[in-house]
Amino acid sequence: MPFTITNWSIDRNHLGLNRIPFYNIAVKWKLSDLIYVFLIYALDWIYFENIKPFQRQFTINDITISHPFAEHERVPGDVLLKWITIFPFIIIPIISLLLTPRPFKLYIIYLSLLGVFISMGTCIFVTDVLKNWIGRCRPDFLARCKPMDNLLPDTLYLAKDVCTTKDIGKLLDGFRTTPSGHSSMSWSSFGYVSLWLNGQLNCSHVHRGAWRSIVAFLPCLIAFYVALSRTQDYRHHFIDIILGSLIGSFIAWWSYRRYFPKINSRGCYIPYVLLEKVGSLNNESNQAAHDYYNDVQLAMGTYVPTATQSNDGNELDLDLENSPNFIF
Known part of the structure; x- marks a missing residue:
């Protein structure tokens, strides 16, 4: 009896999930990403609450860890959490309601905010994992440790052997300096919003006013300050x-580009899911998607043509988008 090999496989793009009844709805509303957001935040909470950092050796005369412990921080953790959450929830809906055609307003808001939460959730998990693995001492570590008297300089010690503090949580947090969580989290949120504003305001267009780029850059200033x-x-x-800023910036870019094209493309403000409605993802589809948006704007009475057509349907060499009316 001949041996037969069955050529069985599943589609690598859909993993067989396209057979489920609500597949198209799941794709449109990115349900897998929504589930990912809940899982990554839950996983980080479980991990961070139960994992202790690696405790490196230190010397008591190391001046890099001899700074005082600041009782009042310039940007406390709870304040930063409010900033990185509330800021996108204000900016993204306002800009979307003002600039996006009516049929897509709520969808663009949903998709954009989902990208923010993916960025922040991924960033906080990566940052917390690295913090606990690296275990480097903070600049104020000795103030947290309160080492015993009469210890020898230039001698390596472990915290469990020489620290007298009773606040163990505060001491353990002293080993979580690298990378900076405030830095990575601020860039994962404000960096994402900056990219999003660049795309939605179409800042890269050669005839756009400089003020648009300034507005889009403002969230980065907040991230720098934090x-x-x-x-x-x-x-x-x-x-x-x-290191924290680099991690946060990269994850913000990664999360943004999962939903939107590069910020210097013509259709930079149109998410991929809408681009796919009008063709494959190439230069032609960007043009088609742009026209698709214009069709919606035309129906809403807000369309401004970018070119005129001759009687035979061919496009004339007249680009109204380059006129002074579009410089602002």
């Missing part, structure tokens, strides 16, 4: 905030 405040409070070393 990161630098951590060195002013002696909670982090400079390398901590640099």
